[in-house]
Amino acid sequence: MSDCNCQFVIFGATGDLACKKLLPALYHLHCAGRMPDELRILAFGRRPWDDKGWQDFLHEQLETYASNYQADHFADFCKHFEYVRGEIHEPESFVRLRALLTPEGAERPAGTIFYLAIRPTDFIPVVQRxxxxxxNQEGDYRIVIEKPFGDDLESAMQLNEQLHNHFREDQIYRIDHYLGKEIVQNLLVFRFANLAIEAIWNRNYIDHVQITVAEDMGIENRAGYYDQAGALRDMLQNHLMQVLTLIAMEPPPSLEADSLRDEKVKVLRSIRPIPKSAVTAYAMRAQYGPGVVHDKHVPGYQDEAGVEVNSVTETYVAAKFYIDNWRWRGVPFxxxxxxxxxxxxxxxxxxxxHTPQQLFRETSIERIEPNWILLSLEPESLKIEIQIKEPGLEMRVRPVQLNASYRKDGEQELDAYEALLLDVMEGDKALFIRFDEVEWAWRVVDPIIKSWGRETDYILTxxxxxxxxxxxxxxxxxxxxYWRNQL
Structure with a gap:
């Protein structure tokens, strides 16, 4: 599709997601020569602009959010865009959109992509329109949906059913930008292209696995969404669970989309169900209070604008899971x-x-620390931590890190959204989420959600x-x- 007369419609083109992620990603692809020459982008929004008004807005957003903005590329980039004023709840707006995308007598485009950069509550109304x-009839139509996909198992099932009333599964692209990160994809290479690594990637050698996504910012202006969602729904059920599947999956027979996703689903189906009576042993939640971040005093969650009084929404969650299969039985994640x-x-x-033999007990070495593999997704790095002897006459050890990071000086990082947008254009679904992945991820965390839903009077801080x-x-x-905070 990269060389086809394709079209791209962005619903919510003036929203945060589009401004911070989609528009900069498209601009970077244009500058790198990766964007199809004939790509036509329709920016759908409510503001009463003409194309000039849209271009002024676009220039402002790229100056703010594009990492390598160069004004001399802007004019050519703008040639891809048309601004479409419309309301997502008005059928007439979609009639006008239809006329723009398929004018009378024009050849039907090879592919039309609808990107729903809008609130989750608006997904179904837009799909219905x-x-x-x-x-959704004859032609190559693709619809891209951002998380969250539902807010529990039941709502996810209902949303999927409504989507399938209008679009086929092969037309639906459920996006999780973590899967587009190069370092996450490098995890597959690290595991499956190195025999020495894959041979020890199991319960016989690995003691436990930690996956951490830490943010230093607060909820910013997202209280309306975040106070209803919380950290479990916003991050753990999707981003962290996807990383877990890539760590734990078996080698797929190929890198085709369904082969990869089949193995990920097997992992999720193998996660031990959390007993209702034991949720507190498997998961805990908390909420940030006032404090100091980077030498700046910041308010607590309860004092953020838009947060409900006495809210018990979690801004922190920690949980453990066991994968009951041959490779991982007994290893906590x-x-x-x-x-x-x-x-x-x-x-x-x-x-x-730990090593099985205390070979150095009669030396100055009191304890041999175990080895670690340390993979940082942000900032990018991949290290292996081993023990070596300290220089000198006495038998002492210290840890050293072998740096296996793959990016050389001067090599530019590919943004996750850039990679995923290219995949959508090319029809490659390997890094997108199939619904059974969504379903089983919700099944894993549903006991926690239900337990916390009954605890409405207290939360740790x-x-x-x-x-x-x-x-x-x-x-x-x-x-x-212990939690490994520093790598």
Whole structure:
């Protein structure tokens, strides 16, 4: 499709997602020469602009959010765009859109992509309007949907049923931008292209796995959404669970979309169900209070604009899961995410078991620390931590890190949205989520959601600028397990 006369419609073209992610990603693809020459982009919004008004707005957003904005590329980039004023709840707006996309006598385009950069509550109304305008009939129509996909298992099932009333599964692209990160994709290469690594990637050698997504910012202006969702729905059920599947999956027979997604679903189906009576042993939640982040005093969650009085919405969640299959039986996977933490980082820390023999007990070495594989998603790095002897006459050891990071000096990082937008244009669904992945991820966390839904009068707090509540260690299996904050 990269060389076809394709079209791209952005619903919510003036919203935060479009301004911060989609428009900069499209601009970077244009500058890199990766955008199809004939790509036509229709920016759908409510504001009373003509194309000149849209271009002024676009220029302002790219100056703010594009990492390498150069004004000399802007004029050519604008040639791809048309602004379409419309209301997503008005059928007439979609009639006008239909006329623009398929003018009378014109050849039907090879592919039309509808990107729903809008509130989740507007997904179905837009899908229904598109269907009513005939966009789900003959032709190559693709619809891209951002998370969250439902807010529990029941709502996700209902949303999927309504989507399938209008579009086929092969037309639906459920996006999780974490899967577009190069370092996440490099995890597949690290595992399956290195025999020495894959041979020890199992319960015989690995003691436990930690997956962390920490943010130093608060909820910004998202109280309307976040106070209803919370950290479990916003991050753990999708982003962290997707990373878990890539760590734990078996080698797929190929890198085709369904082969990869089949193996990910097997992981989710193998996760041990959490007993209703034992949720507190598997998961804990907390909410940030006032504190200091990067030398700046910040308010607590309860004092953020738009947050309900006495809200018990979690801004921090830590949980553990067990994968009951041959490879991972008995290995805990610890997942945590939170806002207003000490630093912004996304990481995977894999700790290996202790050596089986205390060979150095009669030396100065009191304890041999286990090995680690440390994968940082943001900023990018991949390291292996081993023990070596310190220089000198005495037998002492210290840890060193072998840096396996793959990006060379001067090599530019590809943004996750750039990679995923290219995949949508080319019809490659390998890095997009099939509904059974969504369903089983909700099944995993549903006992936690239901348990917390009954606890509406109290929630733990932690000071902003910390690494979360001390109580987060209570879910860990052993005394020598601890959260790896620094890699």
């Amino acid at each position: 598109l269907s009513g305008a005939g966009f 610890y997942l945590r995410t939170g806002k207003r933490l000490a630093a912004k980082t996304s990481s995977v820390a894999i700790r290996f078991r 932690y000071p902003a600028g910390s690494w979360g509540p001390d109580e987060a260690t209570r879910i860990m299996d052993k005394e020598d397990h």
